[in-house]
Amino acid sequence: MVARMDAPALLYGTAWKEDDTERCVAAALAAGFRGVDTANQRKHYFEAGVGRAVQAAIASGAVSRDQLFLQTKFTFLDGQDERLPYDAAAPVRTQVEQSFSSSLEHLGVTTLDSYVLHGPSARFGWREDDLEAWGAMEALHARGAVAHLGVSNVSVDQLEAMLKLSKVKPSFVQNRCYARTGWDSRTRAVCRQHSIRYQGFSLLTANPNVVGHAETSAIARRRGLTPEQVIFRFALQLGMLPLTGTTNVEHMKLDLAVTQFELDAAEMSRLEKLS
Numbered sequence: 001m002v003a004r005m006d007a008p009a010l011l012y013g014t015a016w017k018e019d020d021t022e023r024c025v026a027a028a029l030a031a032g033f034r035g036v037d038t039a040n041q042r043k044h045y046f047e048a049g050v051g052r053a054v055q056a057a058i059a060s061g062a063v064s065r066d067q068l069f070l071q072t073k074f075t076f077l078d079g080q081d082e083r084l085p086y087d088a089a090a091p092v093r094t095q096v097e098q099s100f101s102s103s104l105e106h107l108g109v110t111t112l113d114s115y116v117l118h119g120p121s122a123r124f125g126w127r128e129d130d131l132e133a134w135g136a137m138e139a140l141h142a143r144g145a146v147a148h149l150g151v152s153n154v155s156v157d158q159l160e161a162m163l164k165l166s167k168v169k170p171s172f173v174q175n176r177c178y179a180r181t182g183w184d185s186r187t188r189a190v191c192r193q194h195s196i197r198y199q200g201f202s203l204l205t206a207n208p209n210v211v212g213h214a215e216t217s218a219i220a221r222r223r224g225l226t227p228e229q230v231i232f233r234f235a236l237q238l239g240m241l242p243l244t245g246t247t248n249v250e251h252m253k254l255d256l257a258v259t260q261f262e263l264d265a266a267e268m269s270r271l272e273k274l275s
Contacts, residue, residue, distance in 0.1 A: 011035040013245035021049030029057045031252040039073035042083035051107040071114035072103045096136035115146040119153035126161035138168045156186045174199035179207045179275040201243040233258040
C-alpha cells in the first residue's frame with residue numbers, strides 16, 4: 001500500500017482526547033477531513049483509538065487508504081509516561097524502529113504518509129540523540145516505509161542546525177503558533193527558504209486575544225463567518241497547514257469550509273498587525 005505524497009489543506013489533530021479519540025476521528029472523517037495527526041505518546045494521544053476509527057472508515061467504504069494522509073510521531077523518553085511504545089533501555093535508533101512498528105500496528109496500515117520527530121531531545125541545540133533518531137527516520141524513508149519526514153516543537157536555531165546535518169530534509173515543521181511571535185515568523189521564513197511546509201497548531205487556544213479581537217470579529221461579521229474560521233483562513237493564506245482539534249461536529253464542518261473563501265489583502269494586513 002503506497003503512502004500519499006501530498007497533504008490536505010487542514011489536518012485533524014488528536015491530542016488530549018483520551019477515550020473520546022475514536023469518536024472524534026470518526027466524526028472528523030465523516031465531516032470530510034482526510035488528514036489526521038497523532039503520536040505514539042500515550043501520555044497525550046491515544047493512537048490506537050485513531051487507528052480504530054480509520055480502519056472502520058476504510059472497512060465501511062467511506063474512505064480508502066490512498067485518500068488519507070496519516071501522520072504520527074516518535075517521542076523521546078522524556079516526553080513519555082510509563083506506557084512506552086519501545087524499550088527504554090534500547091538505543092535511540094532501535095526505539096524509533098520499535099515506535100514506528102507500533103504505530104503501524106495501532107493505525108492498521110503498512111506505510112505512513114508523514115513521520116515526525118516530536119521535538120528535539122533537549123531544549124537547546126541539536127544533539128547526538130537527535131542525530132540518531134533522525135538517522136533512523138531517514139532509514140525508514142529510504143526503504144519506502146514513510147513518504148515524508150518532519151520535526152515538531154523546534155526552535156529556529158535547532159531547525160537550522162538540523163538542516164545542516166541531515167541527509168533528508170524535513171517536509172514539515174509543526175509548531176505551536178503564537179501571534180505574539182509574528183505567527184512564528186522566523187521559523188516560517190526558514191521553512192519557505194527550504195521548501196518546508198509549516199504546520200501550525202494551537203492557532204486558537206494559543207491566541208485567544210486575537211480570536212476575540214474586535215478586528216477579527218468585524219471581519220467575521222462582515223463575511224458571515226465565525227472568528228475561528230477567519231483565523232484558520234488567515235493561517236492558510238500565510239502558507240500554513242493548520243491543525244484543528246475540535247470535538248464538535250459542526251465546528252469540524254466550519255473549519256473545513258475555510259478552503260472555500262479568501263480574505264482580501266486589507267483583511268490579511270489588519271490581522272497580521274494584531275500580532
